[in-house]
Amino acid sequence: MPNIRFTEKPLSDWMRGDAADSEIVISSRVRIARNLQHLPFPMLATNQQSEEALQRLTDILQYDDLGRFGTFHTLKISELDEIDKQVLVEKHLISPNLANESRNGAVLISDDESVSVMINEEDHLRIQCLYPGCQVREAWERATVIDDAFEAHVDYAFDDRRGFLTSCPTNVGTGMRASVMMHLPALVMTHQINRILSAVSQVGLTVRGIYGEGSEAVGNLFQVSNQITLGQTEAEIIENLHGVVLQIIEHERSARERLMNESMLRITDRVMRSFGILSYAAVLESKEAAQRLSDVRLGVDLGILERPSTAAMNELNVMTQPGFLQKSFGDKMNTGERDMYRAKLIRQKLSTTL
């Protein structure tokens, strides 16, 4: 059996860290896509070739290059059961693509889960670094160090004019995607979100909802990331994203202030009702749970509620996802059962969390 400690706890250790702006920015992530020279991309590789890629890339663990980021654990996707795979996706430690489509897919995960390295996803190598709050620069620096560690032992597919070559043309160049997960309830409530999002898309960034289908933002969580990987340096991309995120933070902050000045009672009522419903409901659909958890998170941020802590809120966001629910309460469930167990889990968590 593979080591599946990563699917036992909903909250990665790295998420427990304090960070600037963490009342609005949940987490920052940088992902770097790389491929091995002289081997076809995973989709076109033979089984033997993808085995070779896996072997050459996991060899990194023989050396001490990654030691400063803690011990790494290797999980082979084919050895994981469906629920464990789903939980890893819900914790953003692997992509749905790696979970469901890969051949000889694997992931190396650091002790605190802040670094995950996917092998044989769309590209041979996808290095991902996660930080709490708004720390996209830090995430990039760490990803670069890990990238260098791999490059010391393998040759990357690289073209002098195009940069790093990737399976999908949208990643060619830097191969880097930096993203920031933001909680923007006040911009949604004050109907400013669409204006902000369309402005963001005009400076080479893209925004999508987290969890939930399509681009609908469930629970007022938005992921802002760079769209461009060609024609800009990594540093330029990171600085651009960082600057825009700081501006969105400011907009969200003034929207929250305005709400508190102009509609304190209405907001308080909304937050308290959501807290009451989460504390007592017997059935909670995932969309309603996300919306009410968003209200409660806002309530804590605004000082309307004293608890739960930000860590507990982050935990609940993961715990209430389908995979984790099945992990907690056992085996397969239909949607109705999930809604019942989701409510039960939230009730328990809110009644015990200080």
Added chain:
Amino acid sequence: MPNIRFTEKPLSDWMRGDAADSEIVISSRVRIARNLQHLPFPMLATNQQSEEALQRLTDILQYDDLGRFGTFHTLKISELDEIDKQVLVEKHLISPNLANESRNGAVLISDDESVSVMINEEDHLRIQCLYPGCQVREAWERATVIDDAFEAHVDYAFDDRRGFLTSCPTNVGTGMRASVMMHLPALVMTHQINRILSAVSQVGLTVRGIYGEGSEAVGNLFQVSNQITLGQTEAEIIENLHGVVLQIIEHERSARERLMNESMLRITDRVMRSFGILSYAAVLESKEAAQRLSDVRLGVDLGILERPSTAAMNELNVMTQPGFLQKSFGDKMNTGERDMYRAKLIRQKLSTTL
């Protein structure tokens, strides 16, 4: 200053008694209308004549005839402030008509508030007896004893063919109105209520909602009473009402059983959400409060919730009315303030009530 102890507490002492079927029947009431011979009805009386009626009827307190029902206290309507009047109306101890329209209006109220005698309402004398649960026979027996006590000292306007004469023709004959306040949430939820109500109206009974405008039943509370006062004896009217109420109780009971068998999770969710909202909301309009209190009462009846007690629920029904709210929190309030204080009061009550 008049004695206004009756407006301090929301729950009359008589409401604390245990009674049969009290999970469905909140209270029973019998009201008897009488008028003094040789004096015009209050609406047509001169000021002197209505003073005379007041004097002759309050004289009863000199004798010991009412002593077995406790000490009686006389409140003159003209000496009460607006909020006290409103609270007495909300406790069903006086009618809106006596509070707002009467000249030389007064009410005699017994210690436990189970007997209230209105003077110079629409008729010179209106005797009202209240009992918890389904005790319409007991209420009638008591009202009869009090009626006899008055008749021992004054002459009633009576016609051999028509019976007791009253200001409004709908009361001529027995002058009696017997009514039962019922909580019928399951019949409402299962859409059977209209069928039941129309059946009830075909056997000489009438149904209307309690509190709230018009005949809309706020909080699933319905008052069932006799429509006919002519051509039937008091005993026949009481037995007819009692029999129909027992049938409605049975219908409500089977509807509750069916709900628990077929939709337990949905009902549990509804009850628990209402409890959560009442426990935390910052703003509650009167209609929403009544509906959610009805859910919670049903939840206690069905064993979904252990508390609050029936007494606490009855208390909340009165406490959340506009008059009592202003009495509790002081002076005049606008609607928005009332909604805030209503929510506050319910929060306090639910957090302290076992």
